[in-house]
Amino acid sequence: MATLTILEFPDERLRKKAVPVEVVDDSIRRLIDDMLETMYAAPGVGLAANQVNVQKRVIVIDTSEDKSSPLCLVNPELLEKSGIGEMDEGCLSVPGIFEKTSRAEKVKVRALGRDGHSFELEAEGLLSVCIQHEMDHLEGKLFVDYLSPLKRQLVRKKLKKEQRQRAGQSPKAGGKAAAI
Numbered sequence: 001m002a003t004l005t006i007l008e009f010p011d012e013r014l015r016k017k018a019v020p021v022e023v024v025d026d027s028i029r030r031l032i033d034d035m036l037e038t039m040y041a042a043p044g045v046g047l048a049a050n051q052v053n054v055q056k057r058v059i060v061i062d063t064s065e066d067k068s069s070p071l072c073l074v075n076p077e078l079l080e081k082s083g084i085g086e087m088d089e090g091c092l093s094v095p096g097i098f099e100k101t102s103r104a105e106k107v108k109v110r111a112l113g114r115d116g117h118s119f120e121l122e123a124e125g126l127l128s129v130c131i132q133h134e135m136d137h138l139e140g141k142l143f144v145d146y147l148s149p150l151k152r153q154l155v156r157k158k159l160k161k162e163q164r165q166r167a168g169q170s171p172k173a174g175g176k177a178a179a180i
Contacts, residue, residue, distance in 0.1 A: 001033045001034055001036075001037040002034045002037065003034070003037055003038050003041050004034050004035065004038045004052040005052065005053070006038065006042065006047075006051050006052060006092050006093060007050075007051055007052070007053055007093055008093050008094070008095065008159060008163065009091075009093050009094045009142055009144060009155070009156065009159055010156050010159070010160070011093075013050075013053055014050060014051065014093055014137070014140065014142060015140040016050060016055050016140055017055070017138070017139055017140045018048070018049060018050050018055045018056055018057045018058075018137075018138040018139075019055055019056060019057065020056075020057050020075050021056050021057055021058060021074050021075055021112070023116070024074055024112055024113075024114070024115070024116035028056070028058065028074065029114055031049065031054060031056070031058060032058065032060060032072045032074075032114055034052075035047050035049065035052060035058065035060045035072075036060050036062070036070050036072075038052060039060055039062070039092070040062070040067055042092050044092040045061060045062060045063050045126070045130055046059065046060065046061040046062075046063075046130040046131075046133060046134045047059065047060050047061075047092060047134070048134045048135075048137030048138055049138075050137045050138060050140070051092060051093050051137060057074065057075045057076065057138050058072065058073070058074050059072070059073050059076060059131075059134035059135070059137070059138065060072045060073075061073070061127065061130050061131065061134065063126045063127050063130055071121075072113060072114050073109065073111035073112075073113075073121075073131070073134075074111055074112040074113070074114075074116075075111060075112050076109050076110070076111040076131070076135055076138070077109060077110045077111070078107060078108075078109055078132075078135060079108040079109060079110055079120065080106075080107065080108040081104035081106065081107045081108075081132075082104060082105065082106045083104060083105030083106055084102055084103070084104060084105065085102070085103060085104075085105040085129075086100050086101065086102050086103075087100070087101065087103065087126070087129050088100055088101075089101040089103075089129060089133060089143050090143075091133070091142065091143050091144075093137075093142065094142065094143065094144055094155065094159065095159070095162075096162075097144070097155050097158075097159075099143070099144075099146075099147055099151070101129075101143055101146045102146070103128065103129050103132045103133075104128065104132065105124055105125075105128060106122065106123070106124040106128055107122070107123055107124075107128045107131055107132060108120060108121070108122045108123075109121050109123070109131060109135075144156075
């Protein structure tokens with residue numbers, strides 16, 4: 001397994017739509033393993049393949065406290081959703097930012113598992129939010145898209161400043177922007 005690089009907002013590669021997986025083969029299972037290792041190392045509770053610059057419809061989730069319940073969804077489809085709830089939400093691609101976001105309280109999805117077999121899952125609470133959040137990634141959508149334009153711009157500026165500082169550049173240096 002390998003730890004992958006997680007793209008950070010406002011990287012435009014996060015805006016690409018993921019394409020369906022044709023066959024769940026060893027390369028997809030390797031991707032799932034690498035995504036799980038990356039998610040646990042980050043640490044996070046969910047990760048979409050888009051976030052590691054792989055444009056395939058694959059997400060991994062583990063909302064258990066002891067990280068013992070990994071879940072992978074390949075080609076997930078939303079079948080039903082109900083209720084509306086609000087929860088603080090963060091994202092590995094938008095580090096350090098947590099904002100209240102409205103999502104359906106319950107969802108029902110169909111997906112392929114690691115073994116390539118279809119299954120359906122009903123979820124509520126954190127798992128429901130996580131599934132919706134990661135499925136948004138597959139469509140090129142980020143949770144900051146639910147924020148007001150002003151708040152989204154503030155998040156963008158804050159993260160760009162932090163990315164420049166990590167790259168060793170002063171925001172006032174006037175030089176070339178850090179590669180993101």
